[in-house]
Amino acid sequence: MMPQFSYWDILRNLIYAGELTVMLSLIAFIGGGIVGMVLLLARVWRPQVFGSVFNIYVQLFQGTPLLMQLFLSYFGLRLFGIEVSVWVSAGLALTLYTSAFLAEIWRGCVASIPKGQWEAGASLALSFGEQMRYVVAPQAMRIAIPPTVGFLVQVIKGTALASVIGFAELTRAGNMIANVTYQPFTVFATVGLLYFCLCYPISLTARYLERKTNAVRR
Amino acid sequence: MPSAAEATAPHKRIVDINALRKSYGDNEVLKGIDLHVRPGEVVAIIGKSGSGKSTLLRCINGLEEFQDGGLVVDGKPLLYDNASAMRALRQSVGMIFQSFNLFPHLSVGRNIMLAPSLVKKRDKTAARVQAEALLERVGLEDKFDAMPEQLSGGQQQRVAIARALAMDPKVLLCDEITSALDPELVGEVLGVVEGLAKEGMTLLMVTHEMRFARKVSDRVVFMHQGRVHEMGPPAELFGNPQTAELRQFLSSLQE
Amino acid sequence: MTVQLDFLAVLHYWPMLLTGVAWTLALTVLAIVVGLALSVTFAWVRVEGPRWAAIPVAAYVELLRNTPFIVQLYFIFFGLPELGLRLSPVLASAIALVLNLGAYSTEIIRAGLSATPKGQTEAALSLALTRYQVFTRVVLPPAMQKVWPSLVSQIIIVMLGSAVCGQIATEELNYAANVISANTFHTFESYIIATVIYLALAILIRRLLNWAGPRLIFGG
Numbered sequence: 183m184m185p186q187f188s189y190w191d192i193l194r195n196l197i198y199a200g201e202l203t204v205m206l207s208l209i210a211f212i213g214g215g216i217v218g219m220v221l222l223l224a225r226v227w228r229p230q231v232f233g234s235v236f237n238i239y240v241q242l243f244q245g246t247p248l249l250m251q252l253f254l255s256y257f258g259l260r261l262f263g264i265e266v267s268v269w270v271s272a273g274l275a276l277t278l279y280t281s282a283f284l285a286e287i288w289r290g291c292v293a294s295i296p297k298g299q300w301e302a303g304a305s306l307a308l309s310f311g312e313q314m315r316y317v318v319a320p321q322a323m324r325i326a327i328p329p330t331v332g333f334l335v336q337v338i339k340g341t342a343l344a345s346v347i348g349f350a351e352l353t354r355a356g357n358m359i360a361n362v363t364y365q366p367f368t369v370f371a372t373v374g375l376l377y378f379c380l381c382y383p384i385s386l387t388a389r390y391l392e393r394k395t396n397a398v399r400r
Numbered sequence: 401m402p403s404a405a406e407a408t409a410p411h412k413r414i415v416d417i418n419a420l421r422k423s424y425g426d427n428e429v430l431k432g433i434d435l436h437v438r439p440g441e442v443v444a445i446i447g448k449s450g451s452g453k454s455t456l457l458r459c460i461n462g463l464e465e466f467q468d469g470g471l472v473v474d475g476k477p478l479l480y481d482n483a484s485a486m487r488a489l490r491q492s493v494g495m496i497f498q499s500f501n502l503f504p505h506l507s508v509g510r511n512i513m514l515a516p517s518l519v520k521k522r523d524k525t526a527a528r529v530q531a532e533a534l535l536e537r538v539g540l541e542d543k544f545d546a547m548p549e550q551l552s553g554g555q556q557q558r559v560a561i562a563r564a565l566a567m568d569p570k571v572l573l574c575d576e577i578t579s580a581l582d583p584e585l586v587g588e589v590l591g592v593v594e595g596l597a598k599e600g601m602t603l604l605m606v607t608h609e610m611r612f613a614r615k616v617s618d619r620v621v622f623m624h625q626g627r628v629h630e631m632g633p634p635a636e637l638f639g640n641p642q643t644a645e646l647r648q649f650l651s652s653l654q655e
Numbered sequence: 656m657t658v659q660l661d662f663l664a665v666l667h668y669w670p671m672l673l674t675g676v677a678w679t680l681a682l683t684v685l686a687i688v689v690g691l692a693l694s695v696t697f698a699w700v701r702v703e704g705p706r707w708a709a710i711p712v713a714a715y716v717e718l719l720r721n722t723p724f725i726v727q728l729y730f731i732f733f734g735l736p737e738l739g740l741r742l743s744p745v746l747a748s749a750i751a752l753v754l755n756l757g758a759y760s761t762e763i764i765r766a767g768l769s770a771t772p773k774g775q776t777e778a779a780l781s782l783a784l785t786r787y788q789v790f791t792r793v794v795l796p797p798a799m800q801k802v803w804p805s806l807v808s809q810i811i812i813v814m815l816g817s818a819v820c821g822q823i824a825t826e827e828l829n830y831a832a833n834v835i836s837a838n839t840f841h842t843f844e845s846y847i848i849a850t851v852i853y854l855a856l857a858i859l860i861r862r863l864l865n866w867a868g869p870r871l872i873f874g875g
Contacts, residue, residue: 241854242854245811245815245853245854245857245858246815246850246853246854246857247815247816247818247819247829247850247853248815249818249819249829250818250829250846250849250850250853251850253842253846254843254846254847254850257842257843257846258843261658261842261843262658296499296501298497298499298501299501299503301463301495301497301501302495302497302501302502302503302560304461304462304463304490305461305463305490305493305494305495305497305564305573306490306494306514306515306519306563306564306567307487307490307491307515307519307567308514308515308518308519309483309487312518312519316514316518317503317514320505321503321504321505324505335720335721338723339721339722339723339724340723342723342724342725342726343723343725343819345725346725346819346822353723353725353726353729356726356729357729360733360734365737366729366733366734366736366737367730367734367735367737367738368737369734370726370729370730370733370734371730371734373726373729373730374718374722374726374727374730377721377722377723377726378718378721378722381721381722382717382721385717385720385721
């Protein structure tokens with residue numbers, strides 16, 4: 183006999199899986215932010231040495247499907263005999279993916295700060311680190327916040343692909359629930375709606391921040 | 401014909417530039433510069449754009465890297481790959497830029513206090529007292545909490561001067577510091593610079609203000625095609641130019 | 656331990672890879688042509704169209720931009736049959752890609768249209784051009800030119816995103832890699848090769864579109 187599922191059962195289970203989506207997104211966003219920051223600092227510190235490494239890294243992650251990155255992380259780690267949970271595979275791929283995009287966004291922001299600001303810092307005997315920390319970063323950060331917040335939406339949507347390697351987040355839960363309830367229309371509509379509820383407020387925030395930053399600048 | 405400054409013994413030189421060469425790729429922009437500056441001397445560097453005068457100035461505090469020759473300021477040699485030597489040298493050399501380059505996210509007072517607190521580890525109260533004193537000296541004592549964007553160009557440049565002075569530099573480099581200013585604001589900035597000259601600050605300034613150069617400087621350096629083409633006291637150089645290039649340059653300014 | 660990698664075993668299946676590339680390209684071209692046509696229309700609706708049409712278009716754009724592509728695809732492929740609308744994998748993929756690119760491009764082109772000065776339109780109208788002529792001849796070309804780099808980037812993102820279509824058995828490149836890995840057990844190598852091909856496609860398509868844009872889309 184087939185068990186009966188109320189809409190409440192479906193929604194409850196999806197929301198539970200949605201928590202994993204949020205957690206994976208945060209891991210990728212924070213991890214990607216840290217890796218991206220290291221990449222950016224290396225590039226700005228010694229452009230001759232790290233410039234091409236940086237460009238290749240960004241090209242590689244922006245020029246290949248996130249799905250392939252997830253597969254390569256999942257099967258690659260196993261190939262080298264490292265048995266890890268899907269948290270690690272998914273977290274690693276999404277972190278690297280996020281780091282490439284964030285580093286590139288931030289590089290643009292740092293590059294938009296006039297060279298004279300670095301030079302003024304240098305002529306006051308500030309070290310590279312002090313020029314970055316006290317002169318350039320505070321100015322770059324102001325312009326970097328809106329696109330960074332906006333990219334969080336891309337990260338959340340990106341975590342949906344982790345379902346393909348078996349990570350039981352929102353999309354994967356949708357698949358499984360659709361299979362047992364035979365209500366794929368309802369289930370995937372709800373899954374979409376839950377993603378929308380997560381992402382839309384962030385999109386609106388990013389847009390609001392961008393308008394505010396532009397207003398201050400001009 | 402060695403001038404008085406050239407004859408100065410090495411230990412009396414605060415800026416000592418020997419056979420300095422600098423190129424961008426194949427393009428050599430400084431073709432062996434020798435320049436020796438006494439403490440308290442005011443040197444004006446003039447010349448056409450592209451003559452290398454700004455590049456020379458920017459070499460003195462290491463903003464531009466040169467390929468050959470030597471540069472010593474206040475006994476500290478310029479060593480690019482030695483961060484602490486670089487830091488030591490830059491503490492002796494202040495620089496004022498054409499485009500002011502104030503830090504837009506910091507108030508006027510914080511602009512001045514930033515480097516002393518970071519580099520000289522001056523405590524906050526001492527840094528503040530000093531910043532207030534410097535602002536008074538450039539006539540902006542009421543602007544401590546203002547943001548740079550609220551100031552006129554002339555006021556911003558005076559803050560930039562105060563900011564450079566806060567590091568107690570031995571030498572001040574001025575790179576066309578009035579070129580970005582509206583004509584009516586030039587005077588207030590030059591007034592501050594003239595005051596510094598009178599107080600005995602060593603000044604190297606790239607300038608287009610010939611009248612100012614004549615009035616304030618002890619020595620004028622005319623640069624042409626990457627070389628020091630002619631050098632001497634302002635009265636001599638402006639009154640009796642020796643080379644055709646300098647004569648041509650000076651007459652081009654008359655128009 | 657040593658890891659033995661055998662790329663040749665994978666490359667042995669080159670006809671399958673080639674078929675995959677062909678489908679990936681076919682889907683991408685379709686998305687570009689239909690998706691861009693859709694988004695120019697929708698962008699016009701959002702900027703100059705009637706309010707009753709602009710609001711649904713805005714809702715469509717926001718809905719698609721704030722949900723993952725894979726969920727959109729699953730909704731079309733798995734969800735719609737519940738309403739009696741059964742689509743083949745290719746058709747479902749095509750619709751999903753068109754709608755997805757359409758939403759992003761609508762927003763991009765709309766931004767470009769809004770940036771065109773009002774005076775341009777007024778000048779053209781005063782020359783007795785029809786509204787349609789004004790839009791297609793005067794307003795649209797400079798807007799497209801301005802936003803073309805963003806559109807190219809978005810097209811690349813959609814092309815790379817189309818890898819997901821393999822999950823519903825559309826025979827594009829990712830699907831080819833899936834099948835080859837199942838046949839050879841050289842899973843890692845299969846995906847490495849697919850990834851390299853995707854990278855090459857991304858570079859190629861970007862070059863091609865950067866070249867084609869000024870000549871075909873908004874050129875004289």
